[in-house]
Amino acid sequence: MKQKVKKIQVINGPNLNMLGKREPQIYGSLTLNQINTDLAQQAKPLGLELGFFQSNHEGEIVDKIHEIFNENIAGVIINPGAFTHTSIALRDALLLLSCPIVELHLSNIYKREAFRHKSMLADIVTGQITGFGHYGYQMALNAVANMINES
Numbered sequence: 001m002k003q004k005v006k007k008i009q010v011i012n013g014p015n016l017n018m019l020g021k022r023e024p025q026i027y028g029s030l031t032l033n034q035i036n037t038d039l040a041q042q043a044k045p046l047g048l049e050l051g052f053f054q055s056n057h058e059g060e061i062v063d064k065i066h067e068i069f070n071e072n073i074a075g076v077i078i079n080p081g082a083f084t085h086t087s088i089a090l091r092d093a094l095l096l097l098s099c100p101i102v103e104l105h106l107s108n109i110y111k112r113e114a115f116r117h118k119s120m121l122a123d124i125v126t127g128q129i130t131g132f133g134h135y136g137y138q139m140a141l142n143a144v145a146n147m148i149n150e151s
């Protein structure tokens with residue numbers, strides 16, 4: 001029987017569309033497009049299809065999560081940007097999902113300002129990857145792929 005391709009949704013929050021230009025000493029020099037292209041390449045041999053979504057608007061991200069709640073999504077990789085530290089709405093939306101969720105940060109949020117040490121999502125996601133730059137996205141994809149294979 002032909003196996004259905006599993007879909008992983010990658011979500012990036014506010015200001016991440018400015019990667020490459022935005023504080024490169026913290027977030028690196030790759031653009032979000034470059035990160036996504038590399039990730040899509042990595043996903044192919046894993047038999048996974050990736051969906052990419054970026055928004056600077058909290059409600060749009062909540063709407064996207066509602067949309068994927070109605071689809072058969074196998075995993076979510078989310079860099080919520082600054083909404084990490086503030087958004088109960090994002091937390092509540094992610095609680096709808098039963099698939100593995102990786103919370104990802106390019107920078108190590110625990111080495112930075114105190115207001116970044118608190119994540120509204122940390123205790124409801126599967127796990128957190130923080131501080132490995134763009135490589136964190138690859139780590140997150142591997143983690144989700146492993147979880148899917150083992151389930």
Ligand code: DQA
Pocket residue numbers: 014015016079080081082083084104105106107108109116
């Ligand atoms: C970030 C860390 C957040 O504190 C910050 O607001 C971001 C990016 C990261 O990827 O390191 O926008 O999520």
